[in-house]
Structure formats: C-alpha cells, structure tokens
Amino acid sequence: VVVAKWTGDLDTNxxxxxLNNETWQEANEPEAILDAKTEHMDTRTNKGSVNRPT
Structure with missing residues (x-):
C-alpha cells in the first residue's frame, strides 16, 4: 500500500x-440504494428526557 501510494498507483476510492464494506453497487450507484430504503420518522411526542450537565 505504501509503495502504491508513493508511486501513484493506489486507487484510493x-x-x-x-474498508467501508461498500458493495460495488453501493459505491457506484448510491442513489439506487437510498431509493430502495423505506424511511420511518419517529412521531412519538414524548421521546424521553435528556440529562444534561448544569
């Protein structure tokens, strides 16, 4: 990896x-993957309290 980076032969993409465990399709067609997902918005009114330091 070091020599490939040094000589300019390393395909960093x-x-x-x-390293990010992307498949070929995810790397080349991310919009297709996102379009296939079904998103759900949290509509609960009481999501719990957050303890913040004072």
Whole structure:
C-alpha cells in the first residue's frame, strides 16, 4: 500500500470502498440504494428526557 501510494498507483476510492464494506453497487450507484430504503420518522411526542450537565 505504501509503495502504491508513493508511486501513484493506489486507487484510493476503491481502497476506501473496501474498508467501508461498500458493495460495488453501493459505491457506484448510491442513489439506487437510498431509493430502495423505506424511511420511518419517529412521531412519538414524548421521546424521553435528556440529562444534561448544569
């Protein structure tokens, strides 16, 4: 990896995709993956209290 980076032969996009566990489709067509997901919005009125330091 060091030599490939030094000589300019390292494909950093492919390296990052592999390290982030992206599939080929996720790396090349992220919109298709996002369009296939069904999002649900939390509509609860009482989501609990948050303890914040004073």
């Amino acid at each position: 492919r390296l990052h995709a592999g």
